[in-house]
Amino acid sequence: MIQVTEMAARELKELLVKEGKSEYGLRIAYGGMGCGGPQYTMSLDESPSKGEDVQESNGVKMFLEKNVETALDGAEIDFVDDPLFGKGFTIKHPSLTGCGSCGGGCG
Numbered sequence: 001m002i003q004v005t006e007m008a009a010r011e012l013k014e015l016l017v018k019e020g021k022s023e024y025g026l027r028i029a030y031g032g033m034g035c036g037g038p039q040y041t042m043s044l045d046e047s048p049s050k051g052e053d054v055q056e057s058n059g060v061k062m063f064l065e066k067n068v069e070t071a072l073d074g075a076e077i078d079f080v081d082d083p084l085f086g087k088g089f090t091i092k093h094p095s096l097t098g099c100g101s102c103g104g105g106c107g
Contacts, residue, residue, distance in 0.1 A: 002028070002055060002062060002072050008079040008089060009058035016044070025054070025061030026077075028091075030068055038071065040091055 004012070004026075016022045024044045031041040048054050048063040055062045055069070057077075064072075074094055081087040 001074075002057065002064070002069075003076045004057040004060045004062070005076060005078045006058055008077050009060050011079040012060055012089070019044070021046070025063050027052075027063040028068055028072065028077075029065065030071075040068065040072070042077075042089060042091075 012026065013022075016024055021044055024046050025048070027043045027045045027048075029041050029043075031039040033039065045063060052063045052065055053069055055064060060077075072091065072093060076092045078090050078092060079087070080090055
C-alpha cells in the first residue's frame with residue numbers, strides 16, 4: 001500500500017479545488033529508468049484506466065497499474081517545500097536508497 005502524508009494530502013486537495021477537479025485522483029505510472037533506478041510520474045485524472053487499481057490514503061484517490069502498485073508497496077508520497085529546490089510532491093520508498101547504477105554518486 002502507498003501512503004500519502006497529511007501534508008501531501010492537504011496540498012493535493014487544495015490543488016484539486018483550485019483546478020476545479022476536486023473529484024479527480026492521482027495517477028502514478030512508471031516513467032522509465034533513471035540513474036537511481038525506476039522513475040515514476042504523477043498526474044491528475046478523473047477516473048482510473050482499464051486495469052488500474054484504486055487505492056486511497058488520507059482522502060486521496062490513487063490510480064495504479066499492477067506493476068507500479070507492486071513496485072511501490074510501502075512507499076510514501078510527501079510534499080516538500082525546500083528554499084533551494086522549490087516545492088513539489090515526491091515519492092519516498094524505504095527499499096530504494098542511493099544511486100548505485102551509474103557510479104556518479106548522485107545520491
